[in-house]
Amino acid sequence: MKIPVLEIFGPTIQGEGMVIGRKTMFVRTAGCDYGCSWCDSKFTWDGSEKDLIQMMEPEEIFDALKAKGGNKFNHVTISGGNPALLRQLGELVDILHDTQIQVALETQGSKWQDWFTQIDDLTISPKPPSSGMKTDFEKLDFIIDALNKKQQGMYSLKIVIFDHADFNYAKDVHQRYPDAALFLQVGNEHIEQTNDEQLITHLLKKYEQLVDLVMEDEVFKDVRVLPQLHTYLWGNKRGV
């Protein structure tokens, strides 16, 4: 079954979360059930690129990954949009595993798919208040419970922080799922900034502020605090 794809790129480094720095390819699917105010990939759901969506069979995606990445990769990250909207992605995961390629997934935790159990590095990124979205905690409970029973691979939570309300939301999530590895990520509110120097200076300051807050906090002990590493190298550039 065909999959709506907007970008296939790499090899690059995974810039975020549990496998930060890992050499990986990216497949970005189209469509999202959320509309986060600060989404850095709005083109996947705002209609601006609907004519650029390619409907691809899993084998075609595999061929496109090979055409771009040759024999230089063994890890593919599926992001979006929300790839968890697509039941048919399980087929792509199987094809990649058949050739010893590991698979990572980026999703917000609003939908479950049975193929989640096959993912090697699964990132669930629930959305804090600044996004304008509301977390369905019953659904998230179900997903985290299912992931805790998972036989294969790793999973983690990654929460983007823009303000104090987000910080408190992340604390609540951490206390609700104390056994889940938690990553706090600096929010980038300047997604249109084209001046890399200005952007990086700003993001470094934000990173330092977030680190300072976490260091003084008694709830956040077993936690990791990270920037989006790719923005330090390439700013807001797409496809990297």
Ligand SMILES: C[S@@+](CC[C@H](N)C(=O)[O-])C[C@H]1O[C@@H](n2cnc3c(N)ncnc32)[C@H](O)[C@@H]1O
């Ligand atoms: C574009 S989303 C796609 C996957 C999925 N929809 C999700 O949100 O997890 C990939 C990651 O980028 C993060 N993200 C999006 N916009 C961001 C921003 N302006 N600053 C920091 N992280 C951002 C999301 O929270 C998510 O963890």
Ligand SMILES: Nc1nc2[nH]cc(C(=O)O)c2c(=O)[nH]1
């Ligand atoms: N290098 C790089 N790392 C990333 N980690 C998560 C990304 C995403 O947009 O999902 C992303 C991305 O777009 N590029």
Ligand code: SF4
């Ligand atoms: S859930 Fe992810 S892709 Fe969807 S709007 Fe939010 S950040 Fe963007």
Ligand SMILES: [Mg+2]
């Ligand atoms: Mg991104």
